[in-house]
Amino acid sequence: MLLFSLALLLLLAITTPVQAQESANEAYNALQAGDYANAIERYKERLAIDENVASMDVIHYAEAFQITGAYEAGLDALEAFPDNAYVLHARGALYELMGAYQEAEAAYRAAAEQKQDLWRNLYLAAELFTRTGRESQAEELFNYIYRNYKNNAFRTAEELGVAAKAAARMGEFRDANDAFRTAHQLEPGHIRNLYWWGELFREKYNDADAQRTFDEAIAANPSYAPVYVGYARSVRSFAKQEEFARLALEKNPNSAPARNILAGLSILDGQLDQAENFVDEALAINPSSMEALAHLATIHHLRGAQPAFDEVEARALALNPRASDFYTLLAANCELKFRYPDAVAFGEKAIRTNRRDPNAYAQLGTSLLRLGRSQEARRYLDFSFEQDPFNLFVGNTLTLIDEYDDFALLESSHFRLLIHNTERDVLGPAILAEAEAAYASLVPRYPYTFREKIFIEAYNDADDFAVRVAGVPHLGLLGVSFGDVVAINTPRGQQPGSYNWARTLWHELVHTFSIGVSEFKLPRWFAEGLAVYEEHVARPEWGREMQLEFLMAFNEDKLLALNQMDRGFTRPTYQGQILMSYYHASRVIGFIADEYGFPAIVQVLQGFAAGKNDAASVRDATGQSLEAIDTAFRAQVQAEYTALAPVLRGMPNPFEDGEPGVLDGALVGRSDFLRALQTGYEALGAEQWDAAIAAFEEARILYPAYTDPGNPYSGLIAAYRAKEDNAKLTEVLEQFLAISEHGADEAKELGMLFLAQGEPDKATNYLERSLQVAPYDRDVYTSLASLYADAGDLNKAVRSRQAILGLNPVDRAAAYYEFARALQQATRSDEARRAVLQSLELAPAYRDAQKLLLEIVDGAP
Numbered sequence: 001m002l003l004f005s006l007a008l009l010l011l012l013a014i015t016t017p018v019q020a021q022e023s024a025n026e027a028y029n030a031l032q033a034g035d036y037a038n039a040i041e042r043y044k045e046r047l048a049i050d051e052n053v054a055s056m057d058v059i060h061y062a063e064a065f066q067i068t069g070a071y072e073a074g075l076d077a078l079e080a081f082p083d084n085a086y087v088l089h090a091r092g093a094l095y096e097l098m099g100a101y102q103e104a105e106a107a108y109r110a111a112a113e114q115k116q117d118l119w120r121n122l123y124l125a126a127e128l129f130t131r132t133g134r135e136s137q138a139e140e141l142f143n144y145i146y147r148n149y150k151n152n153a154f155r156t157a158e159e160l161g162v163a164a165k166a167a168a169r170m171g172e173f174r175d176a177n178d179a180f181r182t183a184h185q186l187e188p189g190h191i192r193n194l195y196w197w198g199e200l201f202r203e204k205y206n207d208a209d210a211q212r213t214f215d216e217a218i219a220a221n222p223s224y225a226p227v228y229v230g231y232a233r234s235v236r237s238f239a240k241q242e243e244f245a246r247l248a249l250e251k252n253p254n255s256a257p258a259r260n261i262l263a264g265l266s267i268l269d270g271q272l273d274q275a276e277n278f279v280d281e282a283l284a285i286n287p288s289s290m291e292a293l294a295h296l297a298t299i300h301h302l303r304g305a306q307p308a309f310d311e312v313e314a315r316a317l318a319l320n321p322r323a324s325d326f327y328t329l330l331a332a333n334c335e336l337k338f339r340y341p342d343a344v345a346f347g348e349k350a351i352r353t354n355r356r357d358p359n360a361y362a363q364l365g366t367s368l369l370r371l372g373r374s375q376e377a378r379r380y381l382d383f384s385f386e387q388d389p390f391n392l393f394v395g396n397t398l399t400l401i402d403e404y405d406d407f408a409l410l411e412s413s414h415f416r417l418l419i420h421n422t423e424r425d426v427l428g429p430a431i432l433a434e435a436e437a438a439y440a441s442l443v444p445r446y447p448y449t450f451r452e453k454i455f456i457e458a459y460n461d462a463d464d465f466a467v468r469v470a471g472v473p474h475l476g477l478l479g480v481s482f483g484d485v486v487a488i489n490t491p492r493g494q495q496p497g498s499y500n501w502a503r504t505l506w507h508e509l510v511h512t513f514s515i516g517v518s519e520f521k522l523p524r525w526f527a528e529g530l531a532v533y534e535e536h537v538a539r540p541e542w543g544r545e546m547q548l549e550f551l552m553a554f555n556e557d558k559l560l561a562l563n564q565m566d567r568g569f570t571r572p573t574y575q576g577q578i579l580m581s582y583y584h585a586s587r588v589i590g591f592i593a594d595e596y597g598f599p600a601i602v603q604v605l606q607g608f609a610a611g612k613n614d615a616a617s618v619r620d621a622t623g624q625s626l627e628a629i630d631t632a633f634r635a636q637v638q639a640e641y642t643a644l645a646p647v648l649r650g651m652p653n654p655f656e657d658g659e660p661g662v663l664d665g666a667l668v669g670r671s672d673f674l675r676a677l678q679t680g681y682e683a684l685g686a687e688q689w690d691a692a693i694a695a696f697e698e699a700r701i702l703y704p705a706y707t708d709p710g711n712p713y714s715g716l717i718a719a720y721r722a723k724e725d726n727a728k729l730t731e732v733l734e735q736f737l738a739i740s741e742h743g744a745d746e747a748k749e750l751g752m753l754f755l756a757q758g759e760p761d762k763a764t765n766y767l768e769r770s771l772q773v774a775p776y777d778r779d780v781y782t783s784l785a786s787l788y789a790d791a792g793d794l795n796k797a798v799r800s801r802q803a804i805l806g807l808n809p810v811d812r813a814a815a816y817y818e819f820a821r822a823l824q825q826a827t828r829s830d831e832a833r834r835a836v837l838q839s840l841e842l843a844p845a846y847r848d849a850q851k852l853l854l855e856i857v858d859g860a861p
Contacts, residue, residue: 034223062090069254099288425806481511529585
């Protein structure tokens with residue numbers, strides 16, 4: 001009997017530690033997998049047995065409360081345990097999330113006194129020192145952790161994750177990445193390490209690897225709220241940012257960072273009251289959130305509430321006297337609201353607050369560059385890159401500035417133009433001429449006085465342009481205005497035939513004037529709507545033809561109310577909504593201008609300059625509320641919809657059927673317009689020209705504004721060309737070009753038809769028109785040079801001959817000769833002599849060039 005009892009006791013002594021370890025493993029696995037309720041219960045049961053709780057179990061127990069946002073409940077749960085190092089650290093982490101920094105620091109210090117090698121505690125203490133402006137103390141702790149890592153003191157995934165974060169803080173990013181990799185090999189599902197590793201990639205501007213790591217984290221634990229916050233900060237899509245922020249709130253309703261993201265997006269949309277609600281919620285959770293304070297300061301700044309701004313600024317600096325991130329976020333918010341000079345001012349404050357922050361120098365450098373102050377910008381960007389050579393945005397921007405050595409600087413009366421040397425002679429003079437035409441049109445209508453010449457930058461590489469705008473390639477924009485500084489793409493960096501550089505230039509110059517009159521204070525919808533409206537004023541064919549899609553969107557209640565319009569640009573909910581928002585906004589601007597006169601538009605801009613929002617500015621200018629304007633506008637659109645109902649009936653729905661204009665059999669049967677188009681193209685393919693013409697004319701009469709691929713004009717042009725009916729061909733080409741913004745080939749063809757018909761003025765007009773989309777056609781420049789010379793416009797003839805040279809013709813000697821001849825005719829003899837000498841240098845026996853040189857030397861006409 002005694003022998004049996006001893007055996008039983010021995011068995012219990014063996015199995016109890018095994019069961020305890022199994023219990024610990026189950027609790028830990030539940031924590032890592034995101035089963036937080038189960039983890040809390042498991043840890044609670046386990047810790048109730050262990051009176052000392054001097055282990056990581058209590059930290060993991062508290063972590064389950066942290067991740068779910070149950071901060072108060074976590075503190076209450078820790079009250080059951082004695083104040084050992086682990087309990088104190090866990091309490092400090094909860095206090096910190098609640099913004100109670102003094103209490104958090106006291107807890108961290110007490111924990112460190114009891115256990116100096118509790119690495120997570122030292123790391124969070126160091127982060128808190130950084131957050132409160134004690135960078136030297138923080139650096140001492142980071143360095144202590146990092147030295148121990150280099151001395152191979154860390155073995156577990158938990159410890160290696162802390163070591164990686166400390167290494168990153170010391171600027172040792174490769175060591176940080178190596179530590180995370182080793183930790184991942186030891187424990188692939190460690191959720192905090194996966195999140196921290198993703199954040200390392202994101203902070204070093206490697207969004208692709210950040211998102212890949214966040215995806216892995218979500219697969220391992222879909223309930224870990226910080227990962228969704230990190231994901232939101234790693235994507236460029238504002239819609240995705242909102243989506244991930246809201247997912248984070250689903251996992252943790254008390255996530256202050258998620259609310260801060262939503263506050264920033266609301267500021268972007270001009271919804272300041274909504275933004276303030278999000279900020280208030282974030283500060284209620286964490287009164288020490290610097291991000292929330294920066295957003296609140298932004299709101300007060302945009303409202304012009306200086307005393308309120310000063311109060312928040314003082315509050316931020318009391319928390320951290322070196323809070324450069326407070327000012328850099330203010331600057332970034334201002335940039336998104338077109339407040340570029342304000343961004344520079346806040347960037348300068350950021351540097352004065354913390355002269356060691358490379359992000360502050362990067363922010364100021366990019367802000368200065370947006371205002372065209374490239375030499376000053378270079379100085380700050382260089383310093384930033386020296387401190388942080390992993391900053392992709394700064395590195396790309398510095399590379400771009402270096403490439404300016406390959407650019408030429410041209411000038412006209414009101415403009416300075418920076419353009420790549422390869423396009424200097426081809427597009428440079430044309431851009432300046434178009435810019436001066438825009439200036440002459442806009443100056444009488446917009447009361448804005450320029451202090452110096454407007455600066456235009458023209459990029460022949462779409463990636464270079466994207467770097468100029470946002471620091472990274474592949475952005476997809478065509479132009480941008482920073483006020484008195486404008487940047488555009490040239491057609492060289494776009495798909496041939498798809499881009500009208502002249503329209504983009506006008507669009508951005510309208511922004512320059514509207515930003516100037518409003519003193520950088522206008523909302524996005526008004527800015528973009530006005531620019532598109534002015535495109536149509538400048539050239540009727542430049543109107544963005546989206547009438548059918550617009551009316552369908554109206555019928556399906558997809559048009560946003562005016563007080564929500566900015567969301568259509570930043571967070572589209574259906575395909576094509578961004579372009580729809582441009583068109584919708586332009587129609588509203590046109591409605592206001594038609595109903596109340598264009599001076600009302602200027603008065604709205606002046607209201608913005610006075611600090612009024614769009615509702616107040618529109619009311620003061622028109623006497624009507626924004627809602628009343630919207631109602632009247634929609635009544636007008638309803639009448640337009642009714643008038644076009646026969647055309648709309650059966651047309652493909654762009655929100656369901658794909659792009660309109662696709663002659664799909666199922667869709668054709670629903671629409672008289674599409675049926676006529678299909679009949680026309682079938683007849684065209686069978687070379688039945690008259691039948692094709694009849695069908696295309698039927699389609700054109702039903703909907704004359706349709707210019708998408710497969711339009712009736714293209715069919716008519718092909719049919720009349722085949723019939724060699726130049727009179728009708730000319731007529732249809734004119735009709736098409738009156739409503740199409742592109743059509744370079746059609747414009748060239750029409751120009752040549754008029755040239756053959758002996759109508760040089762019309763020929764010149766359409767050949768010039770073709771160059772807006774296809775500016776690299778030597779044949780067009782050759783024809784224009786002759787037309788200009790015949791018309792006595794000798795300087796334009798010179799410009800055309802210069803463009804031909806800029807296009808590197810095979811026979812450069814002949815091109816130089818023609819250039820010299822044009823210069824001589826324009827009585828620019830010195831330039832003519834230099835040009836003909838270049839011709840003779842290439843072809844010394846060139847008789848015509850020799851003869852021209854003698855004429856120039858002799859002074860013969």
